[in-house]
Amino acid sequence: MQLAAKLVDVKKEYVLKGETVRALRGVSMEIPEGDYLAIMGASGSGKSTMLNILGCLDKPTSGKIYLGSDDITTLDDWHLSNIRGSRIGFVFQSYNLVQQLTVLENIEVPLFYQGNVSRKSRQRCIELAEMVGLKDRLNHRPTQLSGGQQQRVAIARSLVNNPYFILADEPTGNLDSVTTEEILQLLDRLNAEGRTIILVTHETNVGERAKRIIWLKDGEVEKEVNNRKTTVL
Amino acid sequence: MPLWKIAWRSIQHRSLASALTAFSMGLGVALVVAVIVIYGVLNQTFMRSAQGYDIVVGPPKGSPLEVVLGAVFYSGYLSDTIPYDYFRQLETGRYSPEVETAIPIALGDHIFGMPVIATAPKYFTKLKYLEKYNYTFSSGGNMSADSDFEAVLGYTAAKKAKLKAGDKFKPTLAKHIPSKEFPEPDSFTVAGILDPTGTPNDQAFFINIEGFFIMNDHLPKSALNDVMSKRQTEDKGTEAGGKRISAVLVLTKVQDIKPTVTKDERGMETVNIERLESQKFDPATMSLADRLVQDLDVQVAKPAYEITRLFEMIVGKIQIVLIIFAVLVIFVAGIGMMVSIYNSMNERRQEIAIMRALGAKRATVMSIILLESILLSLGGGLIGMVIGHGLLIGIGPIIASAVMVVVNPFHFQPMELALIPGLLVLASLVGYLPAVIAYRTDVAQSLNP
Numbered sequence: 001m002q003l004a005a006k007l008v009d010v011k012k013e014y015v016l017k018g019e020t021v022r023a024l025r026g027v028s029m030e031i032p033e034g035d036y037l038a039i040m041g042a043s044g045s046g047k048s049t050m051l052n053i054l055g056c057l058d059k060p061t062s063g064k065i066y067l068g069s070d071d072i073t074t075l076d077d078w079h080l081s082n083i084r085g086s087r088i089g090f091v092f093q094s095y096n097l098v099q100q101l102t103v104l105e106n107i108e109v110p111l112f113y114q115g116n117v118s119r120k121s122r123q124r125c126i127e128l129a130e131m132v133g134l135k136d137r138l139n140h141r142p143t144q145l146s147g148g149q150q151q152r153v154a155i156a157r158s159l160v161n162n163p164y165f166i167l168a169d170e171p172t173g174n175l176d177s178v179t180t181e182e183i184l185q186l187l188d189r190l191n192a193e194g195r196t197i198i199l200v201t202h203e204t205n206v207g208e209r210a211k212r213i214i215w216l217k218d219g220e221v222e223k224e225v226n227n228r229k230t231t232v233l
Numbered sequence: 234m235p236l237w238k239i240a241w242r243s244i245q246h247r248s249l250a251s252a253l254t255a256f257s258m259g260l261g262v263a264l265v266v267a268v269i270v271i272y273g274v275l276n277q278t279f280m281r282s283a284q285g286y287d288i289v290v291g292p293p294k295g296s297p298l299e300v301v302l303g304a305v306f307y308s309g310y311l312s313d314t315i316p317y318d319y320f321r322q323l324e325t326g327r328y329s330p331e332v333e334t335a336i337p338i339a340l341g342d343h344i345f346g347m348p349v350i351a352t353a354p355k356y357f358t359k360l361k362y363l364e365k366y367n368y369t370f371s372s373g374g375n376m377s378a379d380s381d382f383e384a385v386l387g388y389t390a391a392k393k394a395k396l397k398a399g400d401k402f403k404p405t406l407a408k409h410i411p412s413k414e415f416p417e418p419d420s421f422t423v424a425g426i427l428d429p430t431g432t433p434n435d436q437a438f439f440i441n442i443e444g445f446f447i448m449n450d451h452l453p454k455s456a457l458n459d460v461m462s463k464r465q466t467e468d469k470g471t472e473a474g475g476k477r478i479s480a481v482l483v484l485t486k487v488q489d490i491k492p493t494v495t496k497d498e499r500g501m502e503t504v505n506i507e508r509l510e511s512q513k514f515d516p517a518t519m520s521l522a523d524r525l526v527q528d529l530d531v532q533v534a535k536p537a538y539e540i541t542r543l544f545e546m547i548v549g550k551i552q553i554v555l556i557i558f559a560v561l562v563i564f565v566a567g568i569g570m571m572v573s574i575y576n577s578m579n580e581r582r583q584e585i586a587i588m589r590a591l592g593a594k595r596a597t598v599m600s601i602i603l604l605e606s607i608l609l610s611l612g613g614g615l616i617g618m619v620i621g622h623g624l625l626i627g628i629g630p631i632i633a634s635a636v637m638v639v640v641n642p643f644h645f646q647p648m649e650l651a652l653i654p655g656l657l658v659l660a661s662l663v664g665y666l667p668a669v670i671a672y673r674t675d676v677a678q679s680l681n682p
């Protein structure tokens with residue numbers, strides 16, 4: 001089975017005013033392609049840290065990280081930027097759309113930073129907008145959209161570079177239950193289509209939608225729960 | 234979507250702050266533009282106004298500069314007079330072989346706040362203005378040598394006095410109760426109105442000097458205002474009919490290498506080659522000037538020299554002060570812009586982090602911030618050029634009436650173009666600090682503050 005990502009004994013320490021905070025104390029895991037993984041745990045358990053490292057936003061203090069079959073631990077900022085732009089899709093709790101750009105332009109942004117904007121790619125962006133149900137909102141600004149709609153734009157954006165996996169940090173944290181359900185259904189559908197999804201949440205009802213849950217505690221994997229024992233991994 | 238467009242969108246996003254910073258930059262640039270244009274025009278006018286002639290022969294009283302200012306700008310410094318006979322000697326008398334053209338001028342009253350200058354018709358045919366242009370008429374033509382009571386009006390003078398070609402006017406402020414001996418002052422007929430020249434002549438009334446003498450003869454001394462006319466009547470009966478003038482404008486002969494052949498009684502020929510340099514530093518001029526001073530009760534001033542000196546002494550220094558001032562304004566505006574962008578960096582940390590998360594490199598976000606500062610500066614510069622020239626529409630007339638120099642607000646000085654690279658440098662300096670902040674933004678921390 002192909003791996004979307006693999007962590008080997010990843011440690012992350014922060015030094016804050018002379019004190020060392022050990023945010024991750026040696027985490028290893030494999031994330032196969034097509035996985036739907038929820039990372040859960042108490043506040044301060046290291047969820048965000050792990051997501052940042054998986055997303056190439058931060059470097060581990062030690063350990064190895066593979067995206068596909070490439071070790072990215074040794075790469076510099078320039079290469080990491082390229083990997084973020086071309087292989088990872090981000091979905092954030094607060095949507096993080098660029099306020100001054102339109103829906104269509106927001107979806108296009110990752111391609112732009114890779115210098116991959118073309119007429120064909122624009123067509124793809126329109127298709128993605130259509131897929132998340134915002135075909136008639138292409139020229140709206142984020143402020144003109146509801147929270148659920150903004151998150152759907154963010155999801156379309158996360159797909160535009162055909163990523164190895166989608167990293168979603170509390171994607172429903174700002175949404176009401178009805179909209180949460182909409183977004184979760186969208187994620188379900190994407191996973192059913194073969195997309196790998198890694199999400200961080202502290203809401204059990206959200207975590208239960210994933211195929212498996214990894215519980216973190218004090219920077220270590222506490223337990224792993226397989227939600228769909230019947231599905232073949 | 235190119236980088237500058239992203240930068241532009243950021244500017245639009247904070248439109249009020251952006252507009253204010255660009256505007257303050259614009260004010261600085263406007264000042265610089267105004268100073269540059271005014272300086273350019275003054276320079277051109279000062280340096281070239283006098284160049285239709287080489288030397289001014291004027292009264293010995295006062296400095297050569299005063300003589301030049303009187304002759305070129307018709308300022309009140311030239312209040313003393315010289316005998317009209319001196320002009321004759323230059324035009325047709327003993328100095329005439331070295332003289333190409335000699336033109337008498339006599340400064341009279343100011344009417345409508347503008348000077349009346351008595352001169353000969355050839356002023357407009359033999360002299361050029363701003364180095365190379367011949368005088369042309371917007372209506373009518375030159376005053377004729379045959380009729381004494383004709384006048385030529387500068388463009389602005391005609392407008393202000395509301396006179397057209399063919400109209401009559403009295404070029405004096407002399408007031409008296411008309412009597413048989415002293416009737417009403419003589420009227421002059423406007424023969425023509427000059428096209429605008431951008432020189433002090435735009436604001437002058439030129440009357441035929443012959444008519445001027447007659448007019449003064451016809452007026453009682455008590456009614457006369459200007460020193461010139463008073464002197465005329467005092468000197469009545471002395472040489473050349475007691476006529477007096479303010480100065481003679483002299484264009485000396487242009488002489489190249491010119492062989493002169495002399496024959497003695499036996500038919501032997503001798504060829505003398507006289508080598509004379511360019512007109513300005515013509516040894517003939519020098520010697521003529523020296524001899525004039527020696528022979529007559531006059532002083533000889535060289536306008537090109539005097540005016541260059543004056544200009545460098547006063548206007549040049551004022552310009553430097555003004556430019557420094559304006560550059561300081563731009564500099565302060567630059568700091569304002571830096572503060573504005575710098576302050577916005579806090580709220581933009583997240584925005585930058587998003588860009589970085591989505592694949593933007595450090596250099597990319599850095600360039601976006603730099604571009605933003607450059608766009609704001611250049612935009613401000615553009616606004617400044619518009620305001621600057623607009624300002625000139627407002628202050629042009631004030632300058633025109635103060636120093637009699639016409640400032641065309643749409644006159645574009647090539648020096649203004651130097652502002653563009655200057656602004657680019659400033660923008661880079663201003664944008665540098667915020668750009669470095671953008672460069673250093675810690676993505677992971679800034680994404681989820």
Ligand SMILES: Nc1ncnc2c1ncn2[C@@H]1O[C@H](COP(=O)(O)OP(=O)(O)O)[C@@H](O)[C@H]1O
Nearest residue numbers: 014016021023042043044045046047048049050
């Ligand atoms: N930039 C940082 N500097 C210092 N300590 C940090 C930093 N980020 C996280 N930490 C610490 O690391 C630990 C894990 O944090 P985090 O990954 O944010 O946990 P979670 O997302 O599960 O709440 C916490 O104790 C937190 O205080």
Ligand SMILES: [Mg+2]
Nearest residue numbers: 044047048049
């Ligand atoms: Mg967290």
